[in-house]
C-alpha cells in the first residue's frame with residue numbers, strides 16, 4: 001500500500017495522553033498510523049448511492065457497489081439505481097450520520113421502487129475490517145412489490161496474484177468468498193441474510209422459470225470484468241439481464257409468463273457460460289410486502305486480523321458504537337442554539353453529507369498543453385489536443401455526489417474550512433493530497449480533477465480536458481493558512497498553561513486534532529511543501545498577469561502612475577464573451593466587449609490572499625527575508641486594489657478596462673460578490689474609509705441584501721436575474737460565509753454582547769450580521785425541511801433551492817454559521 005506521501009517525513013509522535021475514546025482506537029498511534037488505519041476503508045465512491053473502495057490502494061483495489069430495482073414489474077429495470085442521479089428523483093438519499101473514520105448511516109427513500117433503504121457502514125476498532133448492513137422496508141406494504149438488491153464486488157489486479165473466489169454458498173443466502181490482493185493481503189468476505197423472505201409464490205410448484213433464474217434464492221454470477229470496466233457494473237448487468245429476458249420471452253412467449261414469475265425472469269443468470277472470475281454479482285429479490293422488510297450483512301475480515309467481525313451481534317454493536325461516536329463528537333464541537341431537534345438533525349445530516357462526499361480517486365487525467373489562450377480572442381476555445389497523463393491520485397470531498405463527483409479546486413478550500421471544525425487532521429490529509437498534485441515543473445493544479453473513466457463518465461465532453469493556462473480561485477491556500485494559524489495559536493496558548501492531570505475521558509475530538517495540538521508536525525510539513533507552494537504561487541501570478549502597460553499613459557494623466565505597483569495587476573485567462581469560468585463565478589457580468597487590457601478585481605484579490613498565505617507560512621518557518629518580501633507584495637496589492645479598482649463614483653470595487661475611446665480607464669461596476677471580494681477576503685485595511693460604503697452596499701435591501709442572504713448581484717444591476725441567472729442574483733453560501741467572517745474581523749463588536757456604546761457603523765454591522773446569519777440559516781433549513789436537500793444556490797426572489805440538488809459542498813458551511821464552539 002502506498003503510504004501518504006508525507007507519512008515518512010512526519011515525526012511519529014506518540015500521543016501518550018490519549019485514553020480510550022468510544023471507538024477505542026489504540027491510544028499509542030502516531031498521526032500517520034492513525035490516519036492510515038482509520039482512513040483506509042470507507043464508501044470512497046461518492047458517485048454511487050453506496051460504493052466502497054480503499055484509500056491509497058491503487059494497483060489492486062477491492063471495489064464494491066450496490067444497486068436495486070423492483071423486479072416484480074416488467075418496467076422495473078428502467079428504474080435500477082446505482083450512480084447518484086438527480087433524475088432518479090428519490091424522495092431522499094444521503095448520510096444522516098457519518099464520519100469516514102468510523103462509518104455511519106445512509107438513508108434512501110425511493111418511492112418509485114417502493115423502498116425505504118437504510119445502509120450502515122461500520123468498522124472494527126483498528127479500521128482494517130468492516131461491515132455493511134443493508135436494511136430495507138416497503139414504503140407501502142400493500143403495493144406488492146419486490147425489492148431486488150444487487151451487490152457487486154471485484155478484486156482488481158493485473159498482477160496474477162490478486163483474486164476473489166467463492167468458497168461456500170448455500171440457499172439460505174450465506175456465502176463466503178476468499179480474496180487476495182497484493183496490497184491488502186488475504187481476506188474473507190461474508191454475505192449473510194439476517195431476516196426477510198425472498199420473493200416466492202407458494203401456489204407455484206417452482207419459481208425457477210428457466211435454469212438459473214429463481215427469485216427464491218440468492219443469484220450469484222461470477223465472471224471476469226476488465227479492471228477498467230468494473231465501474232460499468234450496471235451496464236454489464238443490464239446487458240446480460242436484458243439478453244436473458246429476451247431469450248425467456250422468445251422461449252415461453254411474453255403472454256405465457258406468469259406475473260408471479262417476473263422476479264425470476266428479471267434475475268441474472270450465467271447466460272453465456274462465462275468461466276468464474278474475480279468479479280461477482282449477488283442478486284437478492286425480497287418479497288417487499290412484509291412491513292418488517294429484510295436485512296443482510298456484507299462483512300470484510302482481513303485473514304490475519306486480531307479483531308474479526310462475525311456475528312449479527314458484532315455488527316449491531318459496532319454500528320451503535322459508530323453512530324454514538326459521531327453524534328457525541330458532533331455535540332461536543334457544535335453548539336447549536338437550542339432551536340429544537342430538527343435543527344440538530346439538519347446540521348448533523350448536512351455535515352455528514354459533506355463528509356459522505358469524500359472520495360478517493362485514481363486514474364489518468366486529460367490535459368491539453370498545446371492550446372494557448374489568445375489574448376485578443378474571446379470565442380469559446382476548444383481544447384482539442386488532449387493527452388492522457390498520469391495516473392494521479394486524489395483524496396477529496398466533492399461539491400455534489402449527484403452532479404459533481406470529482407475534485408474542484410475552487411470548492412475544496414471551502415469544504416476544508418468546514419471539515420476542519422470537525423476533524424482538523426482529516427482536513428489536513430485532504431489538503432495535502434491536493435498539494436501533491438502541484439506539478440513539479442510548472443506549479444499548476446487543474447481546476448477540475450477528473451481521474452479515470454468512472455469520474456470522466458459524469459463530465460460533459462467539452463469540460464473533461466484541463467489546460468495549464470487556466471486558473472481558479474486559490475481557496476486551498478486560504479484553508480491551509482487558517483490551519484497553520486490555529487496550530488500556532490494553540491502552541492502559544494498551551495505554552496502558558498501548566499499541563500493538567502491526564503484525563504481518562506479524552507474526548508473523541510482529541511484523536512483527530514493531533515496536528516492542531518502538535519504544531520511541530522504541521523510545521524515539518526509546511527517546510528517540506530513550501531517550495532512547491534511557491535511554484536504554485538508563481539505559476540498563478542505569471543499565468544494570470546494583466547497587461548497594465550496598456551494603462552501607462554492613462555495613469556500618467558490621472559497622476560497616479562508613480563503610485564501604482566505595476567507588477568500587481570491580474571486578469572483571468574480564458575474568459576469568453578459571456579463567461580469567466582476561471583473566476584468561479586461563471587456568468588457574473590464582466591466588461592463588455594472583452595478587451596486584452598481588462599483587469600479583474602477578484603483576480604487581484606485572490607493573489608492578495610495567496611500572498612498573505614505565503615507570508616504566514618514563511619513566518620511560521622522563520623524565513624524572515626521571504627516574509628518581508630511577501631509583506632511588501634501584499635501591501636502593494638492592497639494599495640492597488642484602491643488605486644486601480646476602487647471607483648469613487650460607484651463607491652465600490654470594480655473591474656477596469658480601457659474605455660471605448662481608447663484613452664481612459666473605464667470602471668465596470670456590477671455591485672455584487674465581485675465588488676465585495678476585497679472585503680470578504682479581509683484585504684481592505686481596518687481603518688479604511690471605504691468600509692462604511694461596503695457596509696451600506698451589503699445592507700441595502702434594494703441592492704444585495706435579501707431575507708435569504710446576500711445576493712450575488714444587485715437588484716439594480718442591468719444583468720440581475722438575466723440569461724442563465726447562475727451568479728446574477730441567486731444566493732450562494734460560500735461568499736456569504738466569507739462576508740459573515742469578515743464582519744466579525746472588521747467589527748468585533750458584532751459578536752460581543754455589548755449593545756451600548758457602539759459607533760453607528762458598529763451598530764449597522766451588528767444588525768447586518770445578526771440578520772444575515774439568521775436569514776441564511778433559516779432559508780437553507782426551510783428548504784431542507786420541505787424538500788430534504790441542500791442546494792447549490794438559492795433563488796433571489798423566493799429563497800427556493802436552485803440548481804443542483806443534494807449540494808452539500810460549500811452549502812454545508814451553514815453548519816459553521818449555525819455555530820461551532
Ligand SMILES: *[C@@H]1O[C@H](CO)[C@@H](O)[C@H](O)[C@H]1NC(C)=O
Pocket residue numbers: 109116117118137139
Ligand atoms: C424507513 O425505515 C426506517 C427504519 O425502519 C424508519 O425509521 C423510517 O421511519 C422509515 N422511513 C419512511 C419514510 O418510511
